[in-house]
Amino acid sequence: MTTLITNGTVVSATGSVRADVLVDGETIAAVLAPGTSALGPITADTVIDAAGKYVIPGGIDAHTHMQMPFGGTEASDTFETGTRAAAWGGTTTIVDFVVQAHGQRVQDQVQLWHDKAAGNCAVDYAFHQIIGEVNDASLAAMDELIDEGITSFKLFMAYPGVFLSSDGQILQAMQKAAGNGSLIMMHAENGSAIDVLVQQALARGETSPYYHGVTRPWQTEQEATHRAVMLADITGAPLYVVHVSAKQALARIAEARNAGQNVFGETCPQYLYLSLEDNLGAPGFEGAKWVCSTPLRSRAEGHQDDLWRYIRTGDVTTVSTDHCPFCMKDQKELGIGNFAKIPNGIGSVEHRMDLLYQGVKDGRISLEKWVDVCCTTPARMFGLYGRKGVIAPGADADIVVYDPNGHTSIGLGKTHHMNMDYSAWEGYEIDGHVDVVLSRGTVVKDETGYVGHKGHGRFVKRSLSQNLV
Ligand code: URP
Ligand code: ZN
Ligand code: ZN
Numbered sequence: 234m235t236t237l238i239t240n241g242t243v244v245s246a247t248g249s250v251r252a253d254v255l256v257d258g259e260t261i262a263a264v265l266a267p268g269t270s271a272l273g274p275i276t277a278d279t280v281i282d283a284a285g286k287y288v289i290p291g292g293i294d295a296h297t298h299m300q301m302p303f304g305g306t307e308a309s310d311t312f313e314t315g316t317r318a319a320a321w322g323g324t325t326t327i328v329d330f331v332v333q334a335h336g337q338r339v340q341d342q343v344q345l346w347h348d349k350a351a352g353n354c355a356v357d358y359a360f361h362q363i364i365g366e367v368n369d370a371s372l373a374a375m376d377e378l379i380d381e382g383i384t385s386f387k388l389f390m391a392y393p394g395v396f397l398s399s400d401g402q403i404l405q406a407m408q409k410a411a412g413n414g415s416l417i418m419m420h421a422e423n424g425s426a427i428d429v430l431v432q433q434a435l436a437r438g439e440t441s442p443y444y445h446g447v448t449r450p451w452q453t454e455q456e457a458t459h460r461a462v463m464l465a466d467i468t469g470a471p472l473y474v475v476h477v478s479a480k481q482a483l484a485r486i487a488e489a490r491n492a493g494q495n496v497f498g499e500t501c502p503q504y505l506y507l508s509l510e511d512n513l514g515a516p517g518f519e520g521a522k523w524v525c526s527t528p529l530r531s532r533a534e535g536h537q538d539d540l541w542r543y544i545r546t547g548d549v550t551t552v553s554t555d556h557c558p559f560c561m562k563d564q565k566e567l568g569i570g571n572f573a574k575i576p577n578g579i580g581s582v583e584h585r586m587d588l589l590y591q592g593v594k595d596g597r598i599s600l601e602k603w604v605d606v607c608c609t610t611p612a613r614m615f616g617l618y619g620r621k622g623v624i625a626p627g628a629d630a631d632i633v634v635y636d637p638n639g640h641t642s643i644g645l646g647k648t649h650h651m652n653m654d655y656s657a658w659e660g661y662e663i664d665g666h667v668d669v670v671l672s673r674g675t676v677v678k679d680e681t682g683y684v685g686h687k688g689h690g691r692f693v694k695r696s697l698s699q700n701l702v
Contacts, residue, residue, distance in 0.1 A: 234257075234258060234278050234279075234674065235255065235256060235257050235258075235262070235276075235277040235278050235279070236255075236256040236277055236278065236279045236280070236281060236630075236671070236674065236676075237253060237254070237255050237256075237275055237276075237277035237279070237280045237281070238253065238254040238256070238281045238283050238288055238632065238634065239253045239267070239268070239280060239281070239282060239283065240253070240267065240268075240282055240283050240284035240285075241253075241254075241283025241284070241286050241287065241288040241634065242283075242286070242287055242288065243264060243287075243288045243289075243624055244287045244288070244289050244600050244601065244603075244604050245290075245601065245604060245609070245623065245624065246601055246602075246604050246605035246608070246609035246610070247601060248601060249287075249600060249601065251266075251267050252264050252265060252266065252267060252288075253265045253266075253267050253268065253275065254288055254624060254632065255275060255277065256277075256630040256632070256671065256674050257674075258630075258674055259629060259630060259673040259674040259675075260626075260627060260628065260629055260630055260673075260674065261624060261625060261626055261627065261628050261629075261630050261632075262626060263626055264624060264625065264626065281634060281669055283634045283669075285636070285637075285638065286634050286635060286636050286637070286668060287600070287634070287635040287636075287637060288624065288632060288633075288634055288635075289323075289604050289608060289624070289632070289633050289635055290604065290608040290609065290612075290621070290622050290623055290624050290628075290631060290632065290633070291323065291324065291325025291326065291356075291608065291621070291631030291632060291633055291670065291671070291672065292319075292322070292323050292324035292325060292326075292585065292586045292607050292608055292633065293324070293325070293326045293327075293328070293607070293608055293611035293612055293615075293617065293621055293622055294319060294324045294326070294327045294328070294553050294554050294556065294582055294585060294611075295328045295499070295551055295553045295611040295614065295615055296328065296330075296475060296476070296499065296501070296553030296554060296555045296556070297315065297319075297327045297328065297329045297330070297553075297554065297555075297556040297557075297582055298329065298330055298555070298556060298557040298578065299311060299312045299315040299316075299327075299329050299349070299350075299556075300312065300349055301330070301332060301557060301578075302332065303557065303559075303576050303577065303578065304567065304574065304575070304576035304577065305567060305574075305576070306559065306563075306564050306567065306576050308557050308558055308559060308578060309558045309559055309560050309564065309580075309651075309652045309653055310556070310558050310580065310582070310651055310652045310653075311349070311353065311652065312329075312349055312350040312353040312354050312358070313353040313354070313355070313687050314650075314651065314652040315327070315556065315558075315582055315651065315652070316353075316354040316355040316356050316358065316690055317355045317650060317683060317685070317687075318582050318583040318649065318650040318651040318652075319355070319356055319582045319583065320355045320356050320670055320672065320677045320678050320683060320685055321583050321649075321650045321667070321670075321678055321682075321683055322582065322583035322584055322585065322586055322587065322667055323586040323587075323633040323635065323667040323670055323678075324356065324582060324583075324585065324586060325356045325357065325621075325631035325633070325670065325671075325672045325677075326356060326357045326358065326359065326617065326621050326631065326693065327356070327357075327358050327359075327556075327582065328358070328359045328360065328361055328611075328615055328695075329346070329350070329358060329359075329360055329361070330360070330361050330362070330363050330387060331343050331345075331346040331360050331361070331362050331363060331383070332363045332365065333362065333363055333364055333365045333366065333371060334365040334366070334395070334396070335365060335366045335395075336366070337365070337366070338370065338374075339362060339364070339370070339371050339374035339378070340374060340377070342362075343360070343362070343378065343381065343383065346360055347692065350690075350692065351692070352687070352688045353687050353688065353690075354687065354688070354689070354690025354691075355672070355677060355683075355685045355686070355687060355689060355690050356631075356672045356677065356685075356689070356690045357621075357629075357631070357672065357673070357690050357691050357692075357693050358690055358691075358692060358693065359382065359383075359615070359617065359692065359693045359694070359695050360382075360383050360692075361383065361385045361386065361387055361418060361615075362374075362375075362378055362383050362385070362386050362387070363386075363387045363388075363389075363396070364386050364387070364388055364398070364406060365389070365395070365396045367388070367398050367402035367403070367405055367406050372405060372406065372409050375406070375409050375410070375413065375415060376409070376413055379413060379414075379415060379697065381694065382692075382693070382694025382695045382696075383695065384414075384415050384416065384615070384616050384695050384696065384697050384698060385415060385416040385417075385418055385473070385615060385695075385698065386406060386410065386415060386416070386417055386418065387417075387418040387419070387420065387475065388402075388403055388406055388417060388418070388419055388420070389419075389420040389424070390403070390419065390420060390421050390422055390423060390424055390457040390460070390461065391420055391422040391423070391424035391427065391457075391526060392420075392424055393424045393425055393428055396420075397424045397425075400460065400464065403419075403461070403464050404464050404467065404468060407464055407465055407467075407468040407470035407472075408468045408470070410468075410470040410471070411468045411469040411470040414697045414698075415697065415698075416471050416472075416473055416614070416615075416697075416698045417465065417470050417471065417472050417473065418473045418474075418475050419457075419458075419461045419472060419473070419474050419475065420475055420476070420526075421454060421457035421458040421460075421461050421474050421475075421477075421482065421527075422449060422453050422454050422457050422526060422527055423453040423454075423456050423457045426453050426456075427448060427449050427453050430448040430449075430450075430453075431444075431448045431573050433448075434447065434448050435571060435573065440570050440571055440572055441517075441518070441520065441572060442513050442515075442518065442519075442520030442521045442523070442524050442568070442572050442575060443509070443513050443514045443520055443572075444572050445513060445520075445524045445526075445528055445572045445573075445575065446509040446513045446528040446529055446530070446531075447509075449526065449527065449528045451479035451480075451481050451482070451530065451534065451536075452481075454477070454478065454479040454481070454482045454527050455479055455481040455482045455484075455485060457482075458474055458477070458482040458485045458486065459485050461474060462485060462486070462489045462494065462496055465494065465495075465496065466489070466494055470495075471495035471496070471497070471698065472494075472495065472496045472497070473496075473497045473498075473499060473550075473614065474486060474496070474497070474498050474499065475499050475553075475555070476499060476500065476501050476504070476525075476526075476527050476553075476555045477498045477499060477500050477504070477527070477540075477549070478500065478501075478504040478527040478528065478529065478530050478536065478540075479527070479530060479536060480530075480534075480535070480536045480539035480540065480543075482498075483498055483500075483539065483540065483543045483548060483549065484539075486498040486543075486548055487543065487546070487548040490548055497550040497551070497614065498543065498548055498549045498550060499549065499550065499551045499552070499553055500540050500543075500544070500549050500552055501552065501553060501554055501555045501579075501581070502552065502554065502581050502584065502585055502588040502589065503523070503525065503529060503555075503579050503581065503657065504527075504529065504530065504536070504537070504540055505537055505540055505541060505552075505588070505592070506537070506588065506661075507523055507529050507657070508529050508530065508531065508532035508537075509528065509529050509530060509531045509532070510531060510532050510533065511532065512529055512657075513528065513529055518565075518566075518569055521561065521565040521566075521568060521572075521575045522561065522565065522579075522655055522657055523579060523657055524565070524568070524572065524575040524576075524577055524578075525555065525557070525577050525578050525579045526577045541592065541597045541598065544592075544597075544598055544602065544606055545597075545598060545602065549606065550606070550610050550614060551606055551607075551610050551611045551614055552585065552589055552606045552607055553585070553611070554579075554580075554581040554582050554584075554585050555578070555579070555581075556578075556579075556580055556581055556582035556651075557577065557578025557579065557580070558578060558579070558580030558651055558652065558653045559576045559578055559580075559653075560652075560653055560654040560655070561654055561655055562654055564576055579657045580651045580653050580656070580657060581657065581658065582651065583649050583650055583651055584643060584649070584658050584661075584663075585607065586607055586633070586635070586667060587641050587643075587663040587665060587666075587667065588658070588661070588663065589603050589606065589607050590603055590635070590637075590663065590664075590665040591663050591664060591665070593665075594664040594665065608622050609622040609623060610622075613698075613699045614698055614699070615695055615698060616695035616696035616697055616698050616699065617693065617695055617696075618699055620693070621693070629673050629674075630671050630673055630674040631671065631672055631673065632670075632671040633667060633669070633670050633671075634668045634669040634670075635665060635666070635667060635668065636665065636666045636667075636668045637664075637665050638665075639665055639666025639668065640662070640663065640664065640665075640666060641662075641663040641665065641666050641667070642661075642662055642663075643656055643658040643659060643660065643661040643662075643663070644659070644660075645659050645660060650683070668680060672685065672689060672690065673689075673691075675689060677689065
């Protein structure tokens, strides 16, 4: 089965060219000058006309939580519904987090995640490992998992009693990563300080979702980021700080990078567009829709312009979603009268490519930067590059035909395809549209909608990170 995507502009992280893309089976066979071939006219079983459209590598969302147990409930997207929504939005690979909590064996949890995902996914998937309890067994598992294609490990400086690791435990895990070449991912918030601020706020009767943001001030993020950077420096481990929302934390990451340290920043669409005042501060309990950690920051403090700037400078290396959806009914509602009981998370896996493309339209980032942070650098960062994140012969044919003159309304009500009873993005209008999505050569989304099937998506073993300072 061959497919020719013709007349389009192929956009990579480094430039844009008019070219045709020939797909043979699951992989890209050739990238050709438009309409030409030394061997004569190109024929294919299927031709996709991409005139006036961009042809880009499929998106890689390097931070998702499908069916994740959290706060007494479970993230509402299954691997089936979440990867289907990803396909709708031009994301053809997700990297989801296996969770090891206290008392659990890492290997058992990996098996559990394989059981949840296998046979259910619309697009390809890979795993990171959360180490919720650093001990001899989990440190040993960090070596074993590399052979199983899980090459990055998330630690928490937040959530005392649940996931939080002490500085000593973090140091040990970083020593392990420095030795075996894996990547440490860090949730950088000072959880102990936050817990005190939360208890004090609740005692004052400050119980609404707005106080979730107020009790996690930027200083708690900057302080933890600084500590993580220093611990990484002691050990020589590369460090990837996840879901950064405070400009001060990013300044610390940029400083470390300028000093030559292997430190990387990830941000998410919610931190680029949404805010403490406009969203967490919505009337009544409405703000619960946007409770996530790190929290949405104050618009008045001016974080968003800096976040976009750090994308341009390369200090934010990737934009992922931290997709961790919960419905309002029965899930977010657990925190009525106590914001600390609202399950943390926002769902965006369907909208990341569009929301970042809007940044191109708004003059915030270049077309190439869009592809870089959404597709190519996530592949390099997480050991997928070559197969994923690039349109080149031999790569998996994960391809998106994107219409820069199209339009996407994230309308009021359920116009999205995530398993949520609301959208954090209701009312957003995007000046672009995902037209066609191929996952390993198979069209999974076209102008008629989703045309893929569950079980098409396969587990992808990752190599060690191709680190980039
Ligand atoms: O609010 C968030 N971020 N929920 C998901 C868990 C995490 O810390 O990434
Ligand atoms: Zn986190
Ligand atoms: Zn997360």
